Amino acid sequence: MSNCGVFKTRKKTYPVLVRNCTIGDGNPIVIQSMTNTNTEDVEATVKQIIELYSAGAEIVRITVNSPLSAKKVPEIRARLEDAGYDIPLVGDFHYTGHILLRNYPECAKALDKYRINPGNVGKGAKKSEHFSIICKIAKDLGKPIRIGVNIGSLDEELVKTKMDENARLHEPYSPEEVYDECMVISAIESIEEALKEGLSHNQIVVSCKSSSPLQLIRVHRKLSSLTMQPLHIGLTEAGSGYRGIVWSTTPLAILLSEGIGDTIRISLTPTSSSDRREEVYVAQEILQSLGLRSFSPQVISCPGCGRTANLLFQEIAEKVQDYVRTHIPEWKLKKYRGFENLKIAVMGCIVNGPGEARFANIALSLPGREEQPQCSVFINGVKKISLTGNPEEITTRFIELIEDYIRTHYST
Ligand code: SF4
Numbered sequence: 001m002s003n004c005g006v007f008k009t010r011k012k013t014y015p016v017l018v019r020n021c022t023i024g025d026g027n028p029i030v031i032q033s034m035t036n037t038n039t040e041d042v043e044a045t046v047k048q049i050i051e052l053y054s055a056g057a058e059i060v061r062i063t064v065n066s067p068l069s070a071k072k073v074p075e076i077r078a079r080l081e082d083a084g085y086d087i088p089l090v091g092d093f094h095y096t097g098h099i100l101l102r103n104y105p106e107c108a109k110a111l112d113k114y115r116i117n118p119g120n121v122g123k124g125a126k127k128s129e130h131f132s133i134i135c136k137i138a139k140d141l142g143k144p145i146r147i148g149v150n151i152g153s154l155d156e157e158l159v160k161t162k163m164d165e166n167a168r169l170h171e172p173y174s175p176e177e178v179y180d181e182c183m184v185i186s187a188i189e190s191i192e193e194a195l196k197e198g199l200s201h202n203q204i205v206v207s208c209k210s211s212s213p214l215q216l217i218r219v220h221r222k223l224s225s226l227t228m229q230p231l232h233i234g235l236t237e238a239g240s241g242y243r244g245i246v247w248s249t250t251p252l253a254i255l256l257s258e259g260i261g262d263t264i265r266i267s268l269t270p271t272s273s274s275d276r277r278e279e280v281y282v283a284q285e286i287l288q289s290l291g292l293r294s295f296s297p298q299v300i301s302c303p304g305c306g307r308t309a310n311l312l313f314q315e316i317a318e319k320v321q322d323y324v325r326t327h328i329p330e331w332k333l334k335k336y337r338g339f340e341n342l343k344i345a346v347m348g349c350i351v352n353g354p355g356e357a358r359f360a361n362i363a364l365s366l367p368g369r370e371e372q373p374q375c376s377v378f379i380n381g382v383k384k385i386s387l388t389g390n391p392e393e394i395t396t397r398f399i400e401l402i403e404d405y406i407r408t409h410y411s412t
Contacts, residue, residue, distance in 0.1 A: 011259045025230075029263060030059060030262065032059045034060065042075050046076055050087075064092060065092075093117075101133070121134070145204060147207070149208040151179060151208075180218050187227075232262070266286070306369075308349065336411060
C-alpha cells in the first residue's frame with residue numbers, strides 16, 4: 001500500500017529503542033496503548049496488557065502511582081515472560097516517579113521506558129532535582145524516557161511567567177497561543193535538561209498532548225521544527241464513540257501527512273459496548289487508511305440506500321469484519337505472508353458491486369431491490385459463482401471462500 005506522493009517525507013529523527021521496538025528514524029509508526037487497570041492488581045493488568053498487545057499495541061504503558069504498584073511491576077514482567085510475551089512496557093509516573101524509581105530498583109529495571117510529565121515532577125528547585133533523579137536512573141539502566149507534556153498539567157510557574165509577559169505586550173497573543181508556547185518551551189527545556197543529565201539523543205521521546213485538535217497540530221509543527229527527538233502524537237481526553245474517533249483522527253491525519261509523528265496513541269474513553277482494544281484498532285485503521293502501515297485485510301462495504309433490498313449486506317459486512325479481526329492472530333501464526341493486503345468487498349446491489357469487485361480480491365455483490373435474486377462472488381475481479389440459501393448459509397459460504405483465498409494466495 002502506498003500513499004502515492006500525498007505525504008511529505010517523514011521528518012528525520014533519532015532512533016529510540018524501547019526493548020524490541022524502535023521509535024523514529026523512519027521506522028514504521030509505532031502504536032501505543034495504556035492499561036486502565038489498577039497496576040496493583042497483577043492479574044487484571046497482565047490480562048489487559050496481553051489483550052492490548054494481541055490487538056496490535058506495540059508498546060503498552062501502565063500506571064505506576066504507589067509503592068505497591070511499583071512493587072508489582074517486576075511480577076507483571078515475570079508473568080508476561082512466563083506466558084511467552086516480550087512486550088515493551090512503559091511506566092507512567094506523576095509526582096512520585098523519582099521516589100518510586102529510586103526506592104524500587106526492580107521496578108525501574110523491569111520497565112522499558114519512563115514517562116515523565118515535566119509539569120508535575122516537582123516545583124521550584126525540587127523540579128530539577130526530581131527530574132535529575134529520574135534521568136540518572138534512566139542513564140544508569142540505559143532506559144529511554146518520554147517527556148510527556150500535557151496541557152492539563154503544565155508547569156504553573158512557566159504559564160504564569162508567560163501570561164504576565166504576554167499581558168505587557170502592545171498586541172498580546174491569545175491565551176491559547178501562550179499555552180502553545182508554554183508546551184513547546186516545556187518540552188524543549190526538558191530535552192535539554194535530560195541531555196545535560198547524560199541521556200543521549202537515542203533515549204528521549206517527546207509528546208505535547210492537548211484536547212484541542214488545532215492546538216495539537218500547531219504545537220507539533222513547531223516542535224518538529226525545533227527538535228530531532230521522535231514525537232509521540234495523540235489527542236488527549238478525546239472522549240468516546242465517534243466523537244473521540246473523529247477528533248483523534250483529524251489532527252493525526254494532518255500531522256502524519258506532513259511527515260510528523262513517530263508513534264501514536266488514540267486516547268478513547270471506552271463505552272458500554274466497547275473495550276480498551278478499540279483505541280488500538282482505531283490507531284491501526286488511521287495508519288492503514290493513510291497507506292502508512294498494513295495490519296489487516298480491508299473490508300469495504302457500501303452504505304446502503306433506497307436500492308438496498310434488505311439489511312443482509314450490512315449483517316454480512318459486519319460478520320466478515322468481525323471474522324477478519326478475530327482471525328488475524330491465527331493467520332499470523334500460520335505465517336500467511338501478505339494477508340494484511342487482502343481486500344474484501346460486500347456490496348448492496350449491482351450499481352457499485354461489480355465495480356468495487358474489480359478492485360477487491362474477493363467480493364460479494366448482493367441483489368438490490370428488483371434485481372435478479374443472486375449473490376455473485378467475484379474473485380480477482382472475475383465473477384466466479386452465485387451463492388444461494390438463507391443469510392446464515394450465504395455468510396458461512398462467503399467466509400469459507402475468504403479462508404480459501406487466504407490459504408491459496410498467502411501461504412509461504
Ligand atoms: S452499492 Fe447499491 S445499495 Fe450500495 S449504496 Fe451503492 S447503489 Fe446503494
